Amino acid sequence: MNIKHYAILFITIMVMTTAFIVNNINYEQTIEELEQQQKELKIQNESIQNQNEYFQSINLKWESDFSYHNWNEIEMQANKMVEDSGGSFEKSWALFLIQKSEAYDIDPFIVYELIKVETGDTFDPELVGPPTQYGHAYGLSQFMENTAPWIADMAELPYEKDLLFEPTYSIQLAVVYLDFLYDEYNNWDEALTAYHRGIGGLEQYQEENGHAASWYAVEIQEKAEENRSLAFAN
Structure with a gap:
């Protein structure tokens, strides 16, 4: 050859x-x-x-009782949220947030601080988040179109994309979703990290770090405790 x-x-x-x-x-x-x-x-x-x-x-979440017995506490919390936001978070939004949060036995300041982080301290109800593989996030609570519809179903609310820019609608979705996540995990580290990263993202974070105390969860809880204390200081 x-x-x-x-x-x-x-x-x-x-x-x-x-x-x-x-x-x-x-x-x-x-x-x-x-x-x-x-x-x-x-x-x-x-x-x-x-x-x-x-x-x-869960068959029914009872609405909070807005009466003279608790109005002063509600107003103190609302005023603190408005003050902390520099007036960007309107008092009507704060009062609605507190009412919905207490109806689900959630600390209102957890929800407020979540919105603060999600909007980058802007509290802009028209905010559109950066592009991701799942699309954009919208509004105060930064919901995506692949998540918002089934959360709206849980909240017994209608769903349209434009509604995500309505402050009270976005707030109510956030409260209901947080209630769902806390009911699932029974602690705020996992519930908040799942809100931020998604349920799959939470599992991945736990696999990589051995815990669920992400910066997101820790910051929201610490700031919520701080503002809650300041709200009732006087």
Whole structure:
């Protein structure tokens, strides 16, 4: 066999080897993609199951009693929110937030601080968040279009994209979603981190860090405690 034949044989072997390697890489990538899709589907199914359990576990959330017995406390909290925001968070929004939060037995300042972080201290009800693989987030509570509809269902509210820019609508969605998450995890570290990162993102964060105390959850809780104390200081 002459050199030319050896060269042809060598090239043929190289081509076949390269093709095998490429096919193997593509196969491994396909397997990884399928595993990731399966993981995401599992998370979605668990989320749907959790929503159904939430509906079954709660028949009615009673509205808070706005009366002379508690009005002073409500107004002190509302005034503190307005003051802390430099007037950007309107008092009518604050009063609505407090009423809805207390109806669900949630600290109003947790919800307020969440909105503060979500809007970057702007409290802009027309805010549109940066683009992500899931789209944009909208309004005071920064809900996305893939999340807001089923939360609106839980809140027994209608859903339209434009409603996400309505301050009281956005606030009510935030309260209901936080109630759902706290009911699921029974602690604010996990509930707030899930609000920020999504349920799948929470699980990934816990796998990587061994806990759920993200900067987001810690900051909201610490600031809420601080403002709550200041609201009742006088």
